[in-house]
Amino acid sequence: MFALKMNVLMIITIIMIMSFGIFGETISKTNSETKLIADLLAGYHPKVAPTDNGPVQVKMGFDMSYFDFIDEPKELAIAHGFVYRGWNDHRLQWNEADYNGTRRVNLDRNTVWVPHIQAANSAKVTELLESQVLVFSTGRVRFYQSLQIEFLCDMDLTYFPYDKQSCNIEFGSSLYTTEHINLTASPNRGTNGSRVNSAKDFQITTLDVQRSEKSFRFIAPYSFVDVTYTIGLKRVSSVYRAKLVVPSVLTSFLILATFLLPTASKEKITFCSNMFLCLLLLIAFLHTTVTSTVETVLGQLLAFSLFVDFFATIMAVVSYNIKNRGTSILTRKDYGIMLQDTTMDGDSGMRAEKTLSTKFAWLRYIDVISFIGFSIVFVIGLAAILNQRE
Structure with a gap:
């Protein structure tokens, strides 16, 4: 029992000696750093660069x-x-x-x-x-x-x-x-x-x-x-492909469909007006993303599509007025019977309708030429958009 107590006392003594040694070394280290900092900064001027040996x-x-x-x-x-x-x-x-x-x-x-x-x-x-x-x-x-x-x-x-x-x-x-x-x-x-x-x-x-x-x-x-x-x-680019690029391209190509609608129909005017609003919304969304909208190829395509839609709307309105005004001035003297007369026979009506279609056939030719021309331009614009720079 005495030997056990002596061993425990010896272990405690060794631990205390080691602890005091480490503590003393820490104090010595701290004092050394304090003295070092004081010696380094004595007479040191922080505004002067150490340029004694050049830059x-x-x-x-x-x-x-x-x-x-x-x-x-x-x-x-x-x-x-x-x-x-x-x-x-x-x-x-x-x-x-x-x-x-x-x-x-x-x-x-x-x-x-x-x-x-x-x-x-x-x-x-x-x-x-x-x-x-x-x-x-x-x-x-x-x-x-x-x-x-x-x-x-x-x-x-x-x-x-x-x-x-x-x-x-x-x-x-x-x-x-x-x-x-x-x-x-x-x-x-x-x-x-x-x-x-x-x-x-x-x-x-x-x-x-x-x-x-x-x-x-x-x-x-x-x-x-x-x-x-x-x-x-x-x-x-995948972030903007679904919400901007695809809608812009598809909306632009839908404008070409206006030239395939009947020349003098009210539906054609309505369709052009709806496309005009869709293009304005896409341009506004693009402008909230980038400030220099006109400098982007996509912005130029939307601006050109807006112009084409405006041109198609004007053509639709003018065609509708020309055809309706031309129909209203037809007389029995010109065609033997008014087109609005319900008593006319089938042959007279067919002849009158054929004459009317022949007279305004040039309006349809303009639509076909516009469709072909703008289709080529749209294909070129789409290729420029999808051309990724490497």
Whole structure:
């Protein structure tokens, strides 16, 4: 029993010694980091760039995680991701042995120099998480920011909804020229669009990066450096095929059926009027989706269909009036009997009807010629719409 108590007491003693050792080491580590931060920032000026050995070599990357159009008619897009910046600052070096083996430390970004880099074409930038600067004993500095960037994207909607878009996010500094920093794109960062989530209307195909320099006369011979990330997009056309493309094409072809109806019938006028309203609704729906409706092939087809329907309606009204006016002025002197006379015999009626049909046959010829001509034009327009750009 005594031996058991001694063993338990020995185990408790060992645990307490180890605990005090770990606790003491933690305190020592904390004191070392506190002393290190105080020594690094003593006499350090965060507004002065470390340009003693020439321009600061700054590498940046953009790891985009999400993309979407928040207002497509206004060509306003949004991107979420981490913006990375890395550089060397010789003033932030230390000997690890002097600070209990401390290899790295986090510093407030307002206490050290950070290269001023911003999205030049952004409308609004929101920082999602508060970031700190990571400093290594070699003077290597890393800075990560989680950003939400709203920016303008010039869109080409000619072949909507089979269009492909290219959006650019330009990162650069408006404060530092190439005399102060040399901005380059970090390899293997932001060059793969397969990991990026996007809205259901678009699919990201490419994500490229390119560095460029811009010179201005007032700062010659120096220039500003930009790193541009280009996002390649392809619209998912199946979303609009059923609710816009197919109804537009079928409605446009139905207009051709008006030329096959009887020349001087009231039903033809009614049918043309209904088609005119349907086309107006389709144009209004297209305009709510894209602002530049007239620039799209689909919008041009609907506009042309509207013109054809207007032309067919005018022809139907004119034909109806010509034929009815011509019938009302027929006299017994011209045909031997009024067409409206119920006492006329069968042969006289047939002769009168044949004479009437012959007199207004030219109206039917116009309908046939219009049907053939507009059918050819519609086939060409439909081929242009369904022609997807690769």
